[in-house]
Amino acid sequence: MFPSMPQDDPWDADASRDVARLNPGRPKAGTYGAVPDDDPEERPSSDDPDSGEEEFEEIEVVPVRAKLSVAIGGFAALLATALILGTLTTGPDVRAPYAIVLFGIQLLGLLSWTIALGPPAATATAAVIGVTGLAACYLTATADKPGLLPLLYVTVAGYLASLVPQLFKREDRHRISDSFRTTLLIVLGVVAYTIPIVLSREPLGSQTILVCCTGAGLALLVARLTDAVFPKPRIAAQVPRGAAGVVLGAMVGTFATAWLGSQLVFPFTPAKGAVVGLVAAVAAILIDLAVNFGEAGRRLAGEAPTLWLARHMTGPLGGFALMFGTAWILLHLYLT
Numbered sequence: 001m002f003p004s005m006p007q008d009d010p011w012d013a014d015a016s017r018d019v020a021r022l023n024p025g026r027p028k029a030g031t032y033g034a035v036p037d038d039d040p041e042e043r044p045s046s047d048d049p050d051s052g053e054e055e056f057e058e059i060e061v062v063p064v065r066a067k068l069s070v071a072i073g074g075f076a077a078l079l080a081t082a083l084i085l086g087t088l089t090t091g092p093d094v095r096a097p098y099a100i101v102l103f104g105i106q107l108l109g110l111l112s113w114t115i116a117l118g119p120p121a122a123t124a125t126a127a128v129i130g131v132t133g134l135a136a137c138y139l140t141a142t143a144d145k146p147g148l149l150p151l152l153y154v155t156v157a158g159y160l161a162s163l164v165p166q167l168f169k170r171e172d173r174h175r176i177s178d179s180f181r182t183t184l185l186i187v188l189g190v191v192a193y194t195i196p197i198v199l200s201r202e203p204l205g206s207q208t209i210l211v212c213c214t215g216a217g218l219a220l221l222v223a224r225l226t227d228a229v230f231p232k233p234r235i236a237a238q239v240p241r242g243a244a245g246v247v248l249g250a251m252v253g254t255f256a257t258a259w260l261g262s263q264l265v266f267p268f269t270p271a272k273g274a275v276v277g278l279v280a281a282v283a284a285i286l287i288d289l290a291v292n293f294g295e296a297g298r299r300l301a302g303e304a305p306t307l308w309l310a311r312h313m314t315g316p317l318g319g320f321a322l323m324f325g326t327a328w329i330l331l332h333l334y335l336t
Helices: 013-022 066-088 095-117 122-142 149-167 170-192 195-200 205-229 243-263 270-300 308-335
Strands: 234-236 239-242
Touching: 066 095, 066 195, 066 205, 066 308, 095 122, 095 170, 095 195, 095 308, 122 149, 122 170, 122 195, 149 170, 170 308, 195 205, 195 308, 205 239, 205 243, 205 270, 205 308, 234 243, 234 270, 239 243, 239 270, 243 270, 270 308
Parallel strands: none
Antiparallel strands: 234 239
16 A cells, blocks of 8 residues: 555645735635736725716806907908008009008007017017018019019018027027917018008009908908807807808908999909909908917917907908908909
8 A cells, every 4th residue: 555645734724824914915816816806996986976977177158248349340440441542542653651551550460460479589570570561661662563572572581580589599499490480470461561552553453452351341340240249159169259240241241342343344343343352351251260269279278368459459450461462362363
């Protein structure tokens, strides 16, 4: 017979308990002993009422200020009226008064856009751009032949010169890679206000400015007045504008320019007047809306809002600046 095996097991119950004390993180023996248990701190508590439920942050609805909307619409109407009267009263030998008026509007736009966009070295940058706008007014008023080539040269030179003050300070140099687009937008907006002088020296330029300013001015005025009365449906909760005003403004501007097209000389017709007015109205309204969305983005990002005067003038001033560029394109590619 085989000798009996020794029955003394050194790993008795007491030894197992001692090992368990030395290794507290070891899983317990059992059916699921091979899989470690989850950390109890990571388990959602059944007593927590918010467990398993998504939290939604309430969106703040920005109220529409009726008096402010009326004031912005009135400013857009006054700006359009001044531009139309200046264009219609400008002659071959009386361009200087109109250039002075446009330079004043340039300074107003420069102030608003500099405060709203905040380029590095804002004071020095604005001074250089102001000199650029003055040079553009002088060249367009005194050039032998009307054209955009002198404005192109002035724009490039003014843009490069406006970047120089942003290179001196260290903090400004760090921001220049992000702000060169905003600086270019300010230069383009300022120089764009000299395009009416160029157009007033061309055969159909004054009529084109009349149609475009009428369409853009009426579109902005009607859109803002509608927002003061019926700002619905809201374009966005954070933007105090209504879609009804945008659509109605574009429609009124198009209808008015179609009527103007029937009153003007060839090649204007009601159809061409409507097309030119519609493009000008849409360009002005889009820039105005873009400014509203930009301000809403600043507010959501927690940044300080733009100075109230600059904030409310930036939209109409930017809309007319883009409208002048579209007016030149329409004159040379659509009307002639």
